[in-house]
Amino acid sequence: MLQPSSPALHPIERYPGFTCFKSAAAIHYPRRWQRDALIQAALDPTVSSIRPISDVEWSVAPVEFAFGLTIAGTDFAFIISETDAPAHSLGFGQAALKVARAALRLEPLWTTSRMVWAEKRFAVDPIIRYQALEAAGARAEGISLQSLLLTLNSSPLPLEPVLAMLAQGVLEADLGSGLRAHTMLSVGPLFQSARESIPSERLRTIRALR
Structure with missing residues (x-):
């Protein structure tokens, strides 16, 4: 007798999921360097919570990775991108913070x-x-x-x-x-x-x- 197949995983869910004391849901990340961004946000005293953003919103150039975070009661999209375009022009609205990937490797924070x-x-x-x-x-x-x-x-x-x-x-x-x-x-x-x-x-x- 054929058994019903389990629902197919969404592509992003095939990757590791990051969890911490500031997240209510796992934030999946395709590349290891993206984990550094999540760790730094989790350890930043000014960030009160972090959360996933639909990969549909960030998985196309020029955005390399993005997730949501809350600072002082305000929700932001935290975007890693190499583009010179302002954060608000990347499709995440005005409440967006943008950094280049190199900023994640600044010492001694990294x-x-x-x-x-x-x-x-x-x-x-x-x-x-x-x-x-x-x-x-x-x-x-x-x-x-x-x-x-x-x-x-x-x-x-x-x-x-x-x-x-x-x-x-x-x-x-x-x-x-x-x-x-x-x-x-x-x-x-x-x-x-x-x-x-x-x-x-x-x-x-x-x-x-x-």
Whole structure:
């Protein structure tokens, strides 16, 4: 007896799906470099959510990749394209942010974001997570990485759990300058009350170039 065939996958669904604490649905990406854009958006404290955009809208030149994100309550299409045309002329409306692919590989953000995301599945000890949240939430400005490591005071050096907590949304930090001793870490979106996001310097620059 013939069995009914399963529904054919949409072409984009054949590719890996990116999920994180800011996405309600998987965002499929055909090429590995596009994953970097998704990782950087997930780790950007000014981005409150990310979501897929129909591939029909972006799978033709000159748009190489696109997905949706929310900043300060406003939805945008985040577009990777090499064209000089303004973002609003690419069929996504006025609420669009455009970057060239090379912008995703700017250092130290590129390497730092990958380093953090590599620890996404690290199992953080609940005591470590509790101590980190208490320390990061004690002051409005958060706590420096150096001070947090001293507070955790575990052996071996607790850098892996800190990276994992950034990748899991427990903590957040502006990684545009990399991770340094003075980098400030705050309570992440999974454990903070709703607040208004203030666009980072990088995103303000992108918006100015629209």
